[in-house]
Amino acid sequence: MIIRRIMDSNFVDYVKIFCRSGKGGAGMTHLHREKYVEKGGPDGGNGGHGGNVILRGNAQYWTLIHLKYARHVFAGDGVRGGTALCTGAGGNDVYIDVPLGTICRDAATEEILMEITADKEEKVLLQGGRGGMGNAFFKTPTRQTPRFSQPGEPAVEGTFVLELKLLADVGLVGFPNAGKSTLLSVVSAAKPKIADYAFTTLEPNLGIVQYRNFQSFVMADIPGIIEGASEGRGLGTRFLRHIERNSVLLFMVPADSESIKKEYKILLNELQKYNPELLHKQRLLAVSKIDLLDDESRKKAKKSLPADLPHVFISSATQEGITELKDKLWDILQEKFA
Ligand SMILES: Nc1nc2c(ncn2[C@@H]2O[C@H](COP(=O)(O)OP(=O)(O)OP(=O)(O)O)[C@@H](O)[C@H]2O)c(=O)[nH]1
Ligand SMILES: [Mg+2]
Numbered sequence: 001m002i003i004r005r006i007m008d009s010n011f012v013d014y015v016k017i018f019c020r021s022g023k024g025g026a027g028m029t030h031l032h033r034e035k036y037v038e039k040g041g042p043d044g045g046n047g048g049h050g051g052n053v054i055l056r057g058n059a060q061y062w063t064l065i066h067l068k069y070a071r072h073v074f075a076g077d078g079v080r081g082g083t084a085l086c087t088g089a090g091g092n093d094v095y096i097d098v099p100l101g102t103i104c105r106d107a108a109t110e111e112i113l114m115e116i117t118a119d120k121e122e123k124v125l126l127q128g129g130r131g132g133m134g135n136a137f138f139k140t141p142t143r144q145t146p147r148f149s150q151p152g153e154p155a156v157e158g159t160f161v162l163e164l165k166l167l168a169d170v171g172l173v174g175f176p177n178a179g180k181s182t183l184l185s186v187v188s189a190a191k192p193k194i195a196d197y198a199f200t201t202l203e204p205n206l207g208i209v210q211y212r213n214f215q216s217f218v219m220a221d222i223p224g225i226i227e228g229a230s231e232g233r234g235l236g237t238r239f240l241r242h243i244e245r246n247s248v249l250l251f252m253v254p255a256d257s258e259s260i261k262k263e264y265k266i267l268l269n270e271l272q273k274y275n276p277e278l279l280h281k282q283r284l285l286a287v288s289k290i291d292l293l294d295d296e297s298r299k300k301a302k303k304s305l306p307a308d309l310p311h312v313f314i315s316s317a318t319q320e321g322i323t324e325l326k327d328k329l330w331d332i333l334q335e336k337f338a
Helices: 002-008 180-187 238-243 260-274 276-280 295-303 322-337
Strands: 014-020 053-057 072-074 094-098 102-106 112-116 122-126 157-164 170-174 205-211 215-221 248-254 282-288 311-313
Touching: 014 122, 053 102, 053 112, 072 094, 094 157, 112 122, 122 157, 170 180, 170 238, 170 260, 180 205, 180 215, 180 322, 205 322, 215 322, 248 260, 248 322, 260 276, 260 282, 282 322, 311 322
Parallel strands: 014 072, 053 094, 170 215, 170 248, 248 282, 282 311
Antiparallel strands: 014 157, 053 122, 102 112, 102 157, 205 215
16 A cells, blocks of 8 residues: 555656667768769768757756656657768757756666756766768868768667655654654645654655755655665665765654664664665754653653764754754754865
8 A cells, every 4th residue: 555655656766768869860972963063073961960868957856757757768860961061960969857866877787877966967878879971071182082971870778767866954864753744844844744653754855944044954854764674664765865865864763762772773773774874974863752751751861862973852842942953953064064
């Protein structure tokens, strides 16, 4: 049921496409003939360049859904050269517009070929074939009438995987029900679905957090992670790719969890199994739903905190600690880009 909902979803962050560039137009073999000009010499033009397949960043797009059904992308072929030294027309380039943060892999080897991170950034994925030279090109003093021309270069093709990694500054990491979406709804204008059951969030949500003095940063809420996610439990770890790009990871553990330290370790472990590089990122721990605890339990909770990262107690319900959290996140982001 959950799987079905994901498949129906509008949030597409993975597509496989088959692309082919245009082949170069052939060169022309032609000898000039005209009334009273019997032997006008070679005048075959060159073939046109084949079209390129180009990836282009487009800040208007947030997902790859527009490519979900456009799985074949072909650039135009170059036109063959004409007579009278006319060069053939070049084939049309095709542009594949992608959201910022899209990486492109070779589908067979999984090697990352390129990455688009800026608006209007263009990268040629497949070069079109060069046009062949017409026979006029091969004319020399000793071979004045070449009766041959060059064929155009063939097209190149390949199957590619486009993958989207959200470009957010802060990524939320936590078990289902930790209150991640609730936090996002409190600190930004985003309206993610919130409910009292596991896996309410099935696709990432982004929100812009307004900070003092009209500054802002982007926060990404992703589906909850459970123990064994890296082996495919729950929704698995495929959504973790969205936090690979985030500068700061905000771990979230509810204050009423049995052991905050243990829950944090499990999350860390799943992240490490997915990609050890994730552990190089700056981390902050938000102990959520602090409103559920009385003073005594708070003291107890404080004692069972992991030692290797800073923490903030927060409650999205009462707003307690929310400003402190934003300050801390902002400070870390500033350090990062200082
Ligand atoms: N008392 C209290 N309840 C909270 C707080 N924040 C969230 N909740 C409740 O916790 C439940 C889960 O909240 P969500 O924001 O949906 O949790 P999530 O981490 O996004 O969960 P998934 O999307 O399933 O991963 C909801 O019933 C919220 O109302 C809080 O600060 N205090
Ligand atoms: Mg959620």
